[in-house]
Amino acid sequence: MSINNATSTRDGAGLRPLTGATATAPRAGTDADQPILTARGVTKRFPGVLALDNVQFDLRRGEVHALCGENGAGKSTLMKIISGLYRLDDGEVVYKGEPRHFHSIQDAQAAGITLIHQELNLVPHLTVAENIYLAREPKKGLFVDRRKMEADAQVYLDRLKVNIKASDLVLTLSVARQQMVEIAKALSLDAEILIMDEPTSSLTESEIDRLFEIIQELKADGVGIIYISHRLDELRRIVDRVTVMRDGRYVSTRDLADITVDDIVAAMVGRSLxxxxxxxxxxxxxxxxxxxxxxxxxxxxxxxxxxxxxxxxxxxxxxxxxxxxxxxxxxxxxxxxxxxxxxxxxxxxxxxxxxxxxxxxIAYLSEDRKLNGLAVGMSVKANITMANMAAVSNRMGLIDDRAEREAAEQYVRLLNVKTPSISQIARNLSGGNQQKVVIAKWLFRKxxxxxxxxxxxxxxxxxxxxxxxxxxxxxxxxxxxxxxxxxxxxxxxxxxxxxxxxxxxxxxxxxxxxxxxxxxxxxxxxxxxxxx
Amino acid sequence: MTVTDTVLQDRKIRINRNDLIQKFAALAGLVLLVIAFSLTSDSFLTTSNFVTLALQTTTIAFLGFGATCVIITGGIDLSVGSVLALAGVVAGLAVKDGMPVVVAMTLGVLAGGVCGLINGLIITRMKLPPFIATLGMMMVARGVTLQITGARPVSGLGDAFGVLGNGSLMRMVEEGANGFPKVVFPGIPYPVIVMILLAVAIAVVLMKTTFGRHLYAIGSNEEAARLSGVNVNRTKIGAYVLAGLLAGLCGCVLMSRLVTAQPNEGVAYELDAIASAVIGGTSLVGGIGTISGTVIGAFIIGILRNGLNMNGVSSFIQMITIGLVIIVTVWIDQMRNRR
Structure with missing residues (x-):
C-alpha cells in the first residue's frame, strides 16, 4: 500500500517542476473563494463518547483558517478524520469537489493533505533528506539515489530559507528546526492543505516570527492552512477566519477581522471570562x-x-x-x-x-505529562494513589479497595476532574483533566x-x-x-x-x-x- | 477454574469492556478446543485424561506466572528454561549428598531465586536490557547445570523425591474382582494443587498489593512511576526474583515427576511461558496482563498438545499449530485495540 502511495506522489511531483516558489503556482480556473475542502455533518463516536456531533468546516485555497476550542472540543478528532487517521461514522468530507474519505495518512498525503502533529513524527537517527523522502526514496536501480534525494530535499529547505542541510541528522536539530523539516516534507508532498496542530507551543519568539513568514508565503502560493492553537493572541498575525468548536459541536465561523479575542474565548467556553x-x-x-x-x-x-x-x-x-x-x-x-x-x-x-x-x-509535576507524569494506560484511581499507596494499603502491602476508591473519588470531586468514573483509563481524558489527575496525585500525598x-x-x-x-x-x-x-x-x-x-x-x-x-x-x- | 471466575468478576468492575471481550474470546477458544477434541477422540473427555492434562499444563503455568509478572513491567525473562534445570539439578545433588528431600527442594527453589536476583541486578544496576541480561543467564545457568553434573542425569534419588511430582490428593483405588487394583478416581496431582494455590496468590499480589500495582505502573510509564516515588529498581528485581523462584519450583516438580535430575530438561520452555502469557492477553509493551489470562493461555497450549497427541498428530504439526495460534491470538488482540 505504501509503495502505491509513494508512486502516486512521485507522479504528482513529476507534473510540476521542483523549482522553488513556482512549484505551487496558482492553479488556473479555480475561484479563490471556492472551498477546497468542505466537511459536513461529521460525526464520530468512540466507545461511550460522542466525540464529534454533526460538525461542519470548510477551507479555501490560500487561507489560514484557525480551529479553536477547549481541549476535548473535538478539534484533533476532526483533523484526524480529515487527514485519514480516523474514519468518520457519519457525514462527509468533500475535497476538491468530490466526496472523499481517506483510509490512511499516506492516502491523504498523496491527495495533498498533510497533518503536522504536535509531537513531531520524524525519525531521529536518519538525515533530514531521508526523513523527507521516507518510504518514497528516489532510486537508481536497486539503490537509493542519495545524491538526488539530498539535492531535492535541499530545494525545499532553501525555499523555506532555513539554514538546515539535507544531510544533517534530525536528532541534532532543535524542535523548531525539526518543525521546518516537517513543513519541507509537506511541501515535497505538494501539500494543498496543511494542518498544523499547536505549531508554536515549543518555539521561541524569533522562531515563531520565521514560522509565520513561511505561513504567509505558503498562503500566497495557494496552500490552505488549518491552524490549531491555544495561543489566541497570535492568531491576529496570520489567520483569516476562525471556527470555534465546543464539546464536539460546531459553534461558529467568523472572519477574524470582525471579532476580538474575547469573542473567541466566549464562544469557546460558552460564557465570557x-x-x-x-x-x-x-x-x-x-x-x-x-x-x-x-x-x-x-x-x-x-x-x-x-x-x-x-x-x-x-x-x-x-x-x-x-x-x-x-x-x-x-x-x-x-x-x-x-x-x-x-x-x-x-x-x-x-x-x-x-x-x-x-x-x-516535595512534589514535582513535570512539564511533559504523558512522558513523565501520568501512567496513561492506568486508571484515574491508580494514578491518583500512585504516590501514596501506603495510605490505602496495610503494612503487608495489601490494598484496601474501598479506601482507595474513596480517596480517588474525593479528589476527583475536589478538583472537578471530568471523568465518567475513577476506573476510566487516563489516556481517555482531555489534557486539562489529565493535569488535574496529576495534581490530585500530589494533593493526596499531602x-x-x-x-x-x-x-x-x-x-x-x-x-x-x-x-x-x-x-x-x-x-x-x-x-x-x-x-x-x-x-x-x-x-x-x-x-x-x-x-x-x-x-x-x-x-x-x-x-x-x-x-x-x-x-x-x-x-x-x-x-x-x-x-x- | 474457580480462580479464573473470581478474577474475571473482579476485573469486570474496574476494567473496560474490551478486556472482557478479550477474556471471553480466549475462554471461548479454550471451550471450542475442548469440544473439538471431545468429538474427535473418545478418550479425551475422561477424568484421567483431564488429570494428565492439568498435570502437563502445570509446567507452562508455573513459568507463565513468572513471565506475566516480568512482562507486565515491560521486561522479558529468557532464562527460566535453563534456571529450572539448574534448580532441579541442585535439588537432585543435594539429595545425593544426603539432605532430606524438603530441604533439597527448597535449595533448588532458592537457586532459581538467586538466578532471578542476578537477572534483576544486572538489569537495574548494570542497566542492561532484560533481553540481553536474561539471554546471558539462559546460557550461564545451562552451562553451570551441565558442568556440575558432567552432563549426566542424576538418578537414584529415592521414592521420596518423586512424591511432589507423582503424588496426588484424594486418589481412590479399590480392589477389582480379579484382584488387581482399579483406579476409581486418579486424584488431584500435587503439582495441580500447587498451581491453583499459586494462581490465586499471584493474582492477589498483582491486583491487591502495592507491589503488584507498582509492576503495572512501571510497565505503563516507568518515568512517571519513578517520579511518583515508586522504587523502580527494587520492584523490578522483585519481578525477576519471583520468576526465578517459580522456575526453581517448576524445575523441582519436573525432576520429581521424572525422579531424575535431568540437566538437559527445560530447553526452550521460556518460550512456552511467554506464549501462555501473550495468548492470555499480556502485552509485551508492558502495563497489561492478568494471571487469569495466563492460566487460560497455558491451558490452550496444554490442550492443543494433549488433544493433538490423542488424535495422532505428529509433534511437528503440533509445533506448527501452536505457532499459528500465538500469531492469531495476538493478531486478534491488536485488532481489538485498533481504532
Whole structure:
C-alpha cells in the first residue's frame, strides 16, 4: 500500500517542476473563494463518547483558517478524520469537489493533505533528506539515489530559507528546526492543505516570527492552512477566519477581522471570562518553608539559591534552556546534583532520589505529562494513589479497595476532574483533566512544596483558569508553590515573587508587584543582573 | 477454574469492556478446543485424561506466572528454561549428598531465586536490557547445570523425591474382582494443587498489593512511576526474583515427576511461558496482563498438545499449530485495540 502511495506522489511531483516558489503556482480556473475542502455533518463516536456531533468546516485555497476550542472540543478528532487517521461514522468530507474519505495518512498525503502533529513524527537517527523522502526514496536501480534525494530535499529547505542541510541528522536539530523539516516534507508532498496542530507551543519568539513568514508565503502560493492553537493572541498575525468548536459541536465561523479575542474565548467556553487570572486570595506567610543554597550541577546550573515561604507562589522565569526545569528536577532528586543544600522548615535534607523528596513532602509535576507524569494506560484511581499507596494499603502491602476508591473519588470531586468514573483509563481524558489527575496525585500525598512545571501548556483557556484557581487555593492552604512557566503573563498574574534564570544562573529575585514584563526579560536575557 | 471466575468478576468492575471481550474470546477458544477434541477422540473427555492434562499444563503455568509478572513491567525473562534445570539439578545433588528431600527442594527453589536476583541486578544496576541480561543467564545457568553434573542425569534419588511430582490428593483405588487394583478416581496431582494455590496468590499480589500495582505502573510509564516515588529498581528485581523462584519450583516438580535430575530438561520452555502469557492477553509493551489470562493461555497450549497427541498428530504439526495460534491470538488482540 505504501509503495502505491509513494508512486502516486512521485507522479504528482513529476507534473510540476521542483523549482522553488513556482512549484505551487496558482492553479488556473479555480475561484479563490471556492472551498477546497468542505466537511459536513461529521460525526464520530468512540466507545461511550460522542466525540464529534454533526460538525461542519470548510477551507479555501490560500487561507489560514484557525480551529479553536477547549481541549476535548473535538478539534484533533476532526483533523484526524480529515487527514485519514480516523474514519468518520457519519457525514462527509468533500475535497476538491468530490466526496472523499481517506483510509490512511499516506492516502491523504498523496491527495495533498498533510497533518503536522504536535509531537513531531520524524525519525531521529536518519538525515533530514531521508526523513523527507521516507518510504518514497528516489532510486537508481536497486539503490537509493542519495545524491538526488539530498539535492531535492535541499530545494525545499532553501525555499523555506532555513539554514538546515539535507544531510544533517534530525536528532541534532532543535524542535523548531525539526518543525521546518516537517513543513519541507509537506511541501515535497505538494501539500494543498496543511494542518498544523499547536505549531508554536515549543518555539521561541524569533522562531515563531520565521514560522509565520513561511505561513504567509505558503498562503500566497495557494496552500490552505488549518491552524490549531491555544495561543489566541497570535492568531491576529496570520489567520483569516476562525471556527470555534465546543464539546464536539460546531459553534461558529467568523472572519477574524470582525471579532476580538474575547469573542473567541466566549464562544469557546460558552460564557465570557472576566479575566484570564483569578483574584489572588492567598497571602504568603512569613515562615520559610524551603530554602535552597548553592545548588550546582556542572554544566547545567550553578550556585542557585532561593527561599520559598509558606503559602507563597514563587515563579521561575527564564528562556528555554535556562535551567529552570533542571533545578526543579535536582531538588526533587530526579537528577543528580554536584553541590548545594536543600532545607525544609529549617531541617537539612539529603535527597538522593524522588523517594526521599516525596518522603520529605516535595512534589514535582513535570512539564511533559504523558512522558513523565501520568501512567496513561492506568486508571484515574491508580494514578491518583500512585504516590501514596501506603495510605490505602496495610503494612503487608495489601490494598484496601474501598479506601482507595474513596480517596480517588474525593479528589476527583475536589478538583472537578471530568471523568465518567475513577476506573476510566487516563489516556481517555482531555489534557486539562489529565493535569488535574496529576495534581490530585500530589494533593493526596499531602505534599508541602509543589513544583509546577508548565502546568498550563497545551491546556485550553477554561481549564487554565481552573488550574490557576487551584494554585491559589493550594497557597491559601499553606503549601509552598513553585510555578515554572514560559508565559510571562502567568508569572505576573499568579506569583508573589519571581526567580529569574539566565543560562543556569539566578540573575534576579523580584517582587512580582514591583516588576513588569520588560524588567523580567532584561534579567532573563542576562542584560541585568542582581548582585548576590 | 474457580480462580479464573473470581478474577474475571473482579476485573469486570474496574476494567473496560474490551478486556472482557478479550477474556471471553480466549475462554471461548479454550471451550471450542475442548469440544473439538471431545468429538474427535473418545478418550479425551475422561477424568484421567483431564488429570494428565492439568498435570502437563502445570509446567507452562508455573513459568507463565513468572513471565506475566516480568512482562507486565515491560521486561522479558529468557532464562527460566535453563534456571529450572539448574534448580532441579541442585535439588537432585543435594539429595545425593544426603539432605532430606524438603530441604533439597527448597535449595533448588532458592537457586532459581538467586538466578532471578542476578537477572534483576544486572538489569537495574548494570542497566542492561532484560533481553540481553536474561539471554546471558539462559546460557550461564545451562552451562553451570551441565558442568556440575558432567552432563549426566542424576538418578537414584529415592521414592521420596518423586512424591511432589507423582503424588496426588484424594486418589481412590479399590480392589477389582480379579484382584488387581482399579483406579476409581486418579486424584488431584500435587503439582495441580500447587498451581491453583499459586494462581490465586499471584493474582492477589498483582491486583491487591502495592507491589503488584507498582509492576503495572512501571510497565505503563516507568518515568512517571519513578517520579511518583515508586522504587523502580527494587520492584523490578522483585519481578525477576519471583520468576526465578517459580522456575526453581517448576524445575523441582519436573525432576520429581521424572525422579531424575535431568540437566538437559527445560530447553526452550521460556518460550512456552511467554506464549501462555501473550495468548492470555499480556502485552509485551508492558502495563497489561492478568494471571487469569495466563492460566487460560497455558491451558490452550496444554490442550492443543494433549488433544493433538490423542488424535495422532505428529509433534511437528503440533509445533506448527501452536505457532499459528500465538500469531492469531495476538493478531486478534491488536485488532481489538485498533481504532
Amino acid at each position: 472576566e479575566d484570564k487570572f483569578p483574584e489572588r486570595t492567598s497571602v504568603p506567610g512569613d515562615e520559610e518553608i524551603m530554602s535552597v543554597r548553592g545548588l550546582t550541577r556542572h554544566g547545567v546550573f550553578d550556585n542557585v539559591s532561593f527561599t520559598l515561604r509558606k503559602g507563597e507562589i514563587l515563579g521561575f522565569a527564564g528562556l528555554m534552556g535556562a535551567g529552570r526545569t533542571e533545578v526543579a528536577r535536582a531538588i526533587f532528586g530526579a537528577d543528580h546534583r554536584h553541590g548545594g543544600s536543600i532545607a525544609l522548615s529549617g531541617r537539612d535534607l539529603s535527597i538522593a532520589s524522588p523517594i526521599d523528596a516525596i518522603e520529605a513532602g 505534599s508541602r512544596v509543589l513544583f509546577f512545571d508548565e502546568p498550563t501548556r497545551g491546556i485550553d483557556v477554561g481549564a487554565k483558569f481552573a488550574i490557576y484557581q487551584l494554585l491559589d487555593e493550594l497557597a491559601r492552604d499553606g503549601i509552598g508553590v513553585v510555578l515554572i512557566t514560559s508565559e510571562l503573563p502567568e508569572i505576573l498574574g499568579m506569583t508573589d515573587r519571581v526567580v529569574v534564570f539566565h543560562e543556569g544562573e539566578v540573575t534576579g529575585i523580584l517582587e512580582t508587584c514591583r516588576t513588569n514584563q520588560e524588567e523580567i526579560m532584561q534579567y532573563a536575557s542576562g542584560v541585568k543582573r542582581m548582585p548576590c
